[in-house]
Amino acid sequence: MTHDVPAKGQDAATQNARRRKAAGLRSYRRQSARDTSKAQRRVLQQLYPHYTVAVEVRSVEGARSPVRRLSWGHEQAGRPLHIEIGSGSGEVMLALAERHSGANILGIEVHKPSVAAIVQKLHARAAHLTNVRVLRMDAMTMVAFCIEPSSVDAVHVYFPDPFPEAHDRRLLRPYFIELLADALVLGGQLNVATDDAHYAASIRDLLSQFDSHFEEQMVHERPDWRPISKYEGKALREGRTEIFEFKYILRRDRKH
Structure with a gap:
């Protein structure tokens, strides 16, 4: 079954419903205040x-709460x-910044020690x-509340948590794909990589349900511009050497 993704310029009621749904969803594991060192907290503060x-x-007519941008x-x-x-x-966001020097690159991360390392x-x-x-910021919240429709040229999701014991916690789920379809420009890209075969099968099955909106382009080899990230390196060290790469393009002739 193909999910019906609202057209660009969707009405305020649809947008508000999505935001209310996003407010109750998280795409990350909870953290403890003890996760950060004194030096990391100093980096985050200063x-x-x-x-x-x-x-x-900003306030939006018809919205129950202010909208962020x-x-x-x-x-x-x-x-x-x-x-x-x-x-x-x-590592990857820095490589993206070098590769696309004329674009803005935004990295989304909730893990405080990782944010401190990036900074x-x-x-x-x-x-x-x-x-x-x-x-x-949580990715679900950011895309739902802070991104203007048709404003993102590419979304990169590399080695997301597969949540093997709780599939409903996975980032890539129908609702999030709907959000991305609205956020991307026509012809925009969704690039994904995972070392988890079960998650890879789930991703392909999920995006096939949106085939009237996204076209899959085959990726035959790992992009040479992308450095080995912490997560990919961990997978390789643990013997998970088969990496599944995906590229999806938001159709310019998408059906509504």
């Missing part, structure tokens, strides 16, 4: 504000936008990498 994006809050500032406004969800230690890398490269930022 440096993170300089390497994130502003989240503007990302603001990059005047210099970066109007550029193509790439979003990496689950940036880990930041330190951004600080060390601040002189020549000005197009990349990190945002500590």
Whole structure:
């Protein structure tokens, strides 16, 4: 069965319903306050504000609560936008920033030690990498509340948690695909990689239900531009050497 994804310019009632649903969903594991060291907390307090994006809050007619919106500032406004969800230690988002120097690159990560590590890398490269930022926010919330329709050129999701014991916690689920379909520009990309064969089968089955909106493009080999991230390295060390790569394009002739 194909899911009906609302058309661009959907009405306020549909948008509000999605936001209410997103408010009750999480795409990450809970963390303890003890997860961060004193040095990491210092980085988050002192440096993170300089390497994130502003989240503007505005009222929308018909909405029960204010809507948030990302603001990059005047210099970066109007550029193509790439979003990496689950940036880990930041290796891939930094490579994206180098590869797409004319685009804005936003890494989404909720794990505080990882955000601190990313911020330190951004600080060390601040002189020549000005197009990349990190945002500590749940991906479900960010896409539902902070992204304008048809404003994202590519979404990158590499090695998401497969939640083997709780499939309903997986990031890639029907509702999230609906959100991405609305956020992406026509012709925009959804790039995914996983080392989990069961999750890979689930991803292909899930996206096949949206085949009137997304077209799969075969990926025959690992992209050479992408560095081995912390998560991919862990998979390789543990013997999971088969990596499943996916690329989906939001159809320009998508049916509504």
